[in-house]
Amino acid sequence: MKIFDSHVHFPWGEDRNPDEAIEELVEQAQAANVAHMCLLGSRFGDYNERVSTAMERYPDLFFGLYGIDLDEEGLDQVHEAAQRGYRGLKIILPTKRYDHPDYFPIYAAAEEHGFVCLFHTGVVGGGADYRTHDPFDPELIERVRSMEERSRGRGVSSAHMEPITLDTVAFNFPFLKIIGAHLGIGYYDVACHIARWRRNVFLDISGGEMVRRHVIERRLIPAEISHFKLVYGSDNNQRFAEEIRDWQAIFDLLRMGDEERERIFYGNAARLFGVIPTETFPAPEPAGAATGDGS
Ligand SMILES: [Zn+2]
Numbered sequence: 001m002k003i004f005d006s007h008v009h010f011p012w013g014e015d016r017n018p019d020e021a022i023e024e025l026v027e028q029a030q031a032a033n034v035a036h037m038c039l040l041g042s043r044f045g046d047y048n049e050r051v052s053t054a055m056e057r058y059p060d061l062f063f064g065l066y067g068i069d070l071d072e073e074g075l076d077q078v079h080e081a082a083q084r085g086y087r088g089l090k091i092i093l094p095t096k097r098y099d100h101p102d103y104f105p106i107y108a109a110a111e112e113h114g115f116v117c118l119f120h121t122g123v124v125g126g127g128a129d130y131r132t133h134d135p136f137d138p139e140l141i142e143r144v145r146s147m148e149e150r151s152r153g154r155g156v157s158s159a160h161m162e163p164i165t166l167d168t169v170a171f172n173f174p175f176l177k178i179i180g181a182h183l184g185i186g187y188y189d190v191a192c193h194i195a196r197w198r199r200n201v202f203l204d205i206s207g208g209e210m211v212r213r214h215v216i217e218r219r220l221i222p223a224e225i226s227h228f229k230l231v232y233g234s235d236n237n238q239r240f241a242e243e244i245r246d247w248q249a250i251f252d253l254l255r256m257g258d259e260e261r262e263r264i265f266y267g268n269a270a271r272l273f274g275v276i277p278t279e280t281f282p283a284p285e286p287a288g289a290a291t292g293d294g295s
Helices: 018-031 047-057 075-083 101-112 138-151 164-172 188-197 208-217 240-253 258-272
Strands: 003-009 034-040 062-068 088-091 116-119 177-180 201-204
Touching: 003 240, 003 258, 018 034, 018 047, 018 240, 034 047, 034 116, 034 258, 047 062, 062 075, 075 101, 088 101, 101 164, 164 177, 164 188, 164 201, 177 188, 188 201, 208 240, 240 258
Parallel strands: 003 034, 034 062, 062 088, 088 116, 116 177, 177 201
Antiparallel strands: none
16 A cells, blocks of 8 residues: 655754665655655754755655744745745644744745644653653653753643644634644544544544554544544654554554545545645635625
């Protein structure tokens, strides 16, 4: 089955040679039948540049999402990203809620460019997983210290990334193509309900073993959300084949048919990104251009 992976970070490690990282990604993608992937930039480091190089080199494979800083960047960066061939935005860790009106100009510009916006949703991970790690381990403390220092007093919170905020964004920007990451991890019910009722909201299933377990235990698919609104994402850049295999096993358990799998693994993302042309999200009319009836 052909795969569109909607959630792949450019391999982390600023000391890593970007050209080698790109070639490795290409090889692994080919081995796993990944025809296209969203390659995510980041507001940290030079990952947006790295993504830009990757998509120039392999424009069919890599659909770049510009990692925007909602607080420090604005319209200029969105227009520039469009000019440089990015296909959307990756959005995470704002100091205000995603649906704060201060961010609306960015969403409006993204909508105008036909961008796909991939929002992290739910409690953000990173650092160490304290389900399996001892928070009093001195080595671990040393390892997470710089991250803790970076976030001190900045005002970030997972609360700003609650899926319900995407409902506001979806209502106000009905032609903005929205993907909420990780099925809204920790807020599955709300995330699924939004995807159910807002046409322009989709959820990616990235999140590995934990999300797979939750999908089964909490009976999310197809009771709360179906193949119409899910896109495949690995959130991984090394285990392409394994992630696909593990999701196929889950879909087997769910007795999911081929057509449904095709939508999740490929078709929905292919439509969102225009690989499969649709009339689904026409560019909105520029403000003031509508003739209207005055109502
Ligand atoms: Zn991610």
